[in-house]
Amino acid sequence: MKKAKKIKGAEAIGVKVKVSKSMEKLSGKVLFPEKLEKANKIIGKLKMN
Amino acid sequence: MKYEKYENIIASPDKLEFQFISEGPKGKIIKVIQFTQTQNEDIYNLAFGNLKIDGTVDDETTNDNGDRNKILATVAGAVYEFSSQYPDKFIFFCGTTPQRTRLYRMALTVNIGALKNDFQIYGILRGIDTFERVVFHKGVDYYGFMVKRKKV
Numbered sequence: 001m002k003k004a005k006k007i008k009g010a011e012a013i014g015v016k017v018k019v020s021k022s023m024e025k026l027s028g029k030v031l032f033p034e035k036l037e038k039a040n041k042i043i044g045k046l047k048m049n
Numbered sequence: 050m051k052y053e054k055y056e057n058i059i060a061s062p063d064k065l066e067f068q069f070i071s072e073g074p075k076g077k078i079i080k081v082i083q084f085t086q087t088q089n090e091d092i093y094n095l096a097f098g099n100l101k102i103d104g105t106v107d108d109e110t111t112n113d114n115g116d117r118n119k120i121l122a123t124v125a126g127a128v129y130e131f132s133s134q135y136p137d138k139f140i141f142f143c144g145t146t147p148q149r150t151r152l153y154r155m156a157l158t159v160n161i162g163a164l165k166n167d168f169q170i171y172g173i174l175r176g177i178d179t180f181e182r183v184v185f186h187k188g189v190d191y192y193g194f195m196v197k198r199k200k201v
Contacts, residue, residue, distance in 0.1 A: 005201040009133035015126030023061035032096035039094035
């Protein structure tokens, strides 16, 4: 039976990630509202080939 | 990836926010990266900037630590980490200015050999009243970019 390959995270390019609950203070907030607005304007008119 | 990176970054448990410290002549600057779901639930917007002491972000100031490429390589690490958790999602990004978009294009071009092993890479072309997603090619002046993790 073929073993499923794991999708590598940041370690694939030598970056170590530490998960921290302290980062939850940023969760749920849109930190870059203008960038998101710009992205939505583009995505709303995006043709995907 | 060819460039040096900040090797230690911290992430929120849901892998939507990341943070690291840029160090250089201007001292320590906290950089924050966020992936935010757009109006298309399969597309997340990638944005990053400086986290200020009051908890707000500054995404317009040019980083003066002279580590631009190191920052971009570290952001790429966050893209790998996000996409390992959300492999079916597209990541969209574009610069706040044409110069920054060109910088991102250069970074993709320089690293395309390695990146295309792991990602589908697209450029966004701007039309009169529409945008079109096409396969990324070197030398094309794109308005933005999208990437998605390749299936293993």
